Amino acid sequence: MEAKIKKIAVFTSGGDSPGMNAAIRSVVRTCAYMKIECVGIYRGYEGMIEGDFLPMNARSVNHIINKGGTILKSARCEEFRTKEGRQKAYDQLKSEGVDAMVVIGGDGSFTGALLFNEEYNIPVIGIPGTIDNDIFGTRYTLGFDTAINTAMEVIDKIRDTASSHHRLFFVEVMGRDVGHIALNAGVGAGAEEILIPEENLGLERLLESLKKSKLTGKSSSIVVVAEGDTTTGKNVFQLKEYVEQHLPIYDVRVCVLGHMQRGGSPTCFDRVLASRMGVKAVEALLDGKTNLMVGILDDDIAFTPISEAIKGKTKINKELIRVSDIMST
Ligand code: ADP
16 A cells, blocks of 8 residues: 655646646645645756755745746756665655655656656656647646737737738747647637648748738738748748749748747636646545646546557647638638
8 A cells, every 4th residue: 555645745846837836725625625735846957956846835826827937946956866866856755754745837747747757656747738738638738728818919910010010920839849829829810821840831822922911902811830830941040031032022020929828827728727736636646646647628627647648649620720721811
């Protein structure tokens, strides 16, 4: 029989995302509700190795549900990739009396957690925190909804100025290997075209579409490009040059949204998601589960082995591509 869990550690690791604070709050409050101890670890695996711990109770997480970023900070830690680094982390956790942990992060953080569990058998549950929505086993990752709303609101503003000057804007949004942000923010903001790694639109079709936009009397055009899109072989700045060469009627500008997409107060959707995931993460540990990621599928909380979550690929919503095509008529 597994030993009873008395103290859970929670930490945020890797790329941050809005909603991480709401998830920390949920884990801490669930521990308080279940009458077990909770300790926060600063700066992910870096703080774990250094023993940078913060005992937390229900009051430690007052007024953070609405805050972007992460009060526990996040970091990337090379030392944790080494056996010696992980040994130090284990020693720190043992001397702190930690029996189990909740990691809030992306697939890199999950990979580290899994390895750590194999070596030291500390039960772990993962909460997927990344704006990219690229983790298998959950329909939504924490922060994605906030990020698409941030991107959409900015694109709305860009459209105002684009239309005043009859300009074409290439707007680059985040998404290293996936086009979820581009597709959703693009449809939401009424982009004329959306370039994502999963679909090859082709440069010819892009030019055709832009020509058509001009002919049908559109006063501005927005093309949303996922940062990881390599299907055209061009980045946003090269796309600008290409279109200027082939369609001189267009006055083209580029806007790279960058890290603003990672910040800001989380949407209601992300706060609710974080609250649900945090409760389930703690409950799962107390039920003796380990090496699982909490996700949401068909609006129900679902667990996926972390090993599958880090290997599996998410699928783009093809219906959105069709909707986008029809809307750009
Ligand atoms: P994310 O969790 O957002 O995907 P990273 O890929 O940067 O972010 O991973 C965060 C941290 O997880 C890394 O800095 C490292 O400390 C740890 N990590 C990632 N991959 C491994 C691995 N293969 N072995 C051990 N630790 C890892």
